[in-house]
Amino acid sequence: MSRDYRLSRMLHVLIHMGQSEKACTSQEIAAMLNTNPVVVRRTLAGLRDQGYVMSEKGHGGGWRLTRPLDQITLLDVHRALGPGALFAIGPSRDSPDCLVERAVNASMADAFARAEAVLIKELSARTLADIVDGMPHVARRKTHHGSRGHTP
Amino acid sequence: MSRDYRLSRMLHVLIHMGQSEKACTSQEIAAMLNTNPVVVRRTLAGLRDQGYVMSEKGHGGGWRLTRPLDQITLLDVHRALGPGALFAIGPSRDSPDCLVERAVNASMADAFARAEAVLIKELSARTLADIVDGMPHVARRKTHHGSRGHTP
DNA sequence: TCCCACGCTACTTTGCAAGTTACATTTGCC
DNA sequence: GGCAAATGTAACTTGCAAAGTAGCGTGGGA
Numbered sequence: 333m334s335r336d337y338r339l340s341r342m343l344h345v346l347i348h349m350g351q352s353e354k355a356c357t358s359q360e361i362a363a364m365l366n367t368n369p370v371v372v373r374r375t376l377a378g379l380r381d382q383g384y385v386m387s388e389k390g391h392g393g394g395w396r397l398t399r400p401l402d403q404i405t406l407l408d409v410h411r412a413l414g415p416g417a418l419f420a421i422g423p424s425r426d427s428p429d430c431l432v433e434r435a436v437n438a439s440m441a442d443a444f445a446r447a448e449a450v451l452i453k454e455l456s457a458r459t460l461a462d463i464v465d466g467m468p469h470v471a472r473r474k475t476h477h478g479s480r481g482h483t484p
Numbered sequence: 485m486s487r488d489y490r491l492s493r494m495l496h497v498l499i500h501m502g503q504s505e506k507a508c509t510s511q512e513i514a515a516m517l518n519t520n521p522v523v524v525r526r527t528l529a530g531l532r533d534q535g536y537v538m539s540e541k542g543h544g545g546g547w548r549l550t551r552p553l554d555q556i557t558l559l560d561v562h563r564a565l566g567p568g569a570l571f572a573i574g575p576s577r578d579s580p581d582c583l584v585e586r587a588v589n590a591s592m593a594d595a596f597a598r599a600e601a602v603l604i605k606e607l608s609a610r611t612l613a614d615i616v617d618g619m620p621h622v623a624r625r626k627t628h629h630g631s632r633g634h635t636p
Numbered sequence: 637t638c639c640c641a642c643g644c645t646a647c648t649t650t651g652c653a654a655g656t657t658a659c660a661t662t663t664g665c666c
Numbered sequence: 667g668g669c670a671a672a673t674g675t676a677a678c679t680t681g682c683a684a685a686g687t688a689g690c691g692t693g694g695g696a
Contacts, residue, residue: 335574343588357672365578368655389673390663420572422487426517435619436495443606451599458591467587520686542694545641
């Protein structure tokens with residue numbers, strides 16, 4: 333079962349944006365993430381619509397953060413990416429009228445809801461600035477990406 | 485992103501086995517889950533290998549529980565299904581040398597680990613018998629499945 | 637002996653998000 | 667004004683892991 337790497341990727345990208353003076357183009361971000369510029373635009377569109385980034389067309393255009401890193405939580409980003417499932421495991425719907433299936437799904441839903449509550453709490457308690465603060469000192473000023481772009 | 489319904493399905497099936505006097509065939513279980521008998525055998529093989537069910541060939545053969553429902557937890561079943569991901573979201577590996585990516589993944593890993601710990605705790609604290617106890621009284625004795633098999 | 641039933645391999649199909657192509661539109665630079 | 671940089675978005679293709687399926691082997695009870 334393939335995984336959803338969008339959250340990790342966007343957190344990565346947003347921190348780089350927060351540390352850059354100029355706008356980042358979709359092409360540059362695509363190179364950073366080993367993907368296609370169109371995929372970058374699709375993903376960032378959600379963050380733009382929720383107000384965390386803004387985009388500009390034309391020369392010198394690209395993407396910029398709209399607020400400081402300490403005002404964006406991991407939960408903010410997760411939610412801006414849209415209603416994707418948190419858990420890979422879900423309730424089956426083979427026999428909706430079956431009382432056993434209902435009871436099983438109810439018990440699972442309760443267990444998963446508790447775990448989700450913890451995850452939501454954890455994600456909302458961390459900002460992008462916290463992630464930067466957790467990095468080695470030298471890295472805060474100059475991340476791995478030099479003038480020659482992201483290391484493949 | 486498709487979901488993994490095996491846990492829910494197996495919990496469903498195991499409870500029915502626990503309430504049945506006779507063995508359940510792969511064909512019967514497949515009908516219950518709207519799937520193919522081969523898929524049922526594949527999935528139950530893991531539970532058999534871990535000792536929760538046993539299988540018998542030939543007339544009157546099929547699958548049976550090896551222990552009472554109150555001695556099987558949701559975690560037991562989950563683990564018997566093999567190393568599948570709990571979360572749909574994962575760490576990206578676009579730039580393994582990038583310090584930002586590492587910091588992002590470390591922060592996410594910590595948050596997800598806390599949620600996973602809660603889920604593991606919840607799943608290990610519930611048995612299949614607890615699920616049955618949570619059902620309406622009449623349903624405990626005679627679940628929806630009558631002599632004519634599972635309702636589609 | 638026959639048929640029930642599991643065991644398992646090998647191959648095909650499916651679902652769906654990413655990948656890709658293509659084109660429209662905006663915008664700053666020269 | 668022309669050109670190139672850059673986003674926006676539709677439409678189509680691709681990749682891939684798990685389910686679906688066909689087929690055959692083997693054990694075992696009637």
